[in-house]
Amino acid sequence: MKIVIGNDHAGVEFKNKIMKALRSKGHEIINVGTDTLDSVDYPDIAKEVSKKIINKEANFGILICGTGIGISIAANKINGIRAALCHNEYTARLSRLHNDANIIALGARVLGEDLGLACVETFINTEFEGGRHARRVGKIEQ
Template sequence: MKIGIGSDHGGFELKEYIKEYLDREGISYIDYGTNSIESVDYPDYGKKVSEAVVSKEVDKAVVICGTGIGISIACNKVKGIRCALCGDTYSARMSREHNDANILALGGRVIGRDLALEIVSIWLKTKFEGGRHEKRVEKISEIEG
């Protein structure tokens, strides 16, 4: 599994912390930026990461901005993306099991580092259940056109 990861300046520090976790776990990733706390625009990074998921350059991705809201909205504008903003482990698990989320969004300014790692770990390990949820995910794709 190869993960994409990206953030704006508000998520940069948490992104770097998550990368350390991915390194420790031996999980391959591509960092799509940003590379500092200097102000940048989150839609640029959400788009880069989303396009990498859609093109299958990476299997799944994690994106981070200050609250996670803006970057998740940007990601969800890309056809084929199901980005879930999660601030707890239950939502992270359900976003994979029931919604087959392919991008996880986090808020770098609203979530603690340890909780963020728990969320990422659960999200990466959880598989899509399929079954009754498959038709719902298909209906989401139909909305995209």
């Protein structure tokens, strides 16, 4: 699976651990985030990840900032993006199962690394259920 990942300065270490774990499982990772602790603007990172999803250059996206809030808001301004801020495996699962989210947003200062990785693995391994949820997702896309 091809996954694009982006982060601001608050998520550098978190991102690196997620990338290492995903690569060890055979996933291809596109890194568009910062690799330094120098301050960057998370809306720019959200836009880069979102473009890769819209252009079908990756199956899923991962966005990381301090809380996950700002970066998810920025991504959701882009047509076709359904970024879900997840705090546990349940929200990660339901974001895919019911909402067909294509980006997971995480807060590096909110989640522990093990829980963050569990959220990502749950997210990428959960299929969209469709059915009544497809109708609802269609209304979001209008």
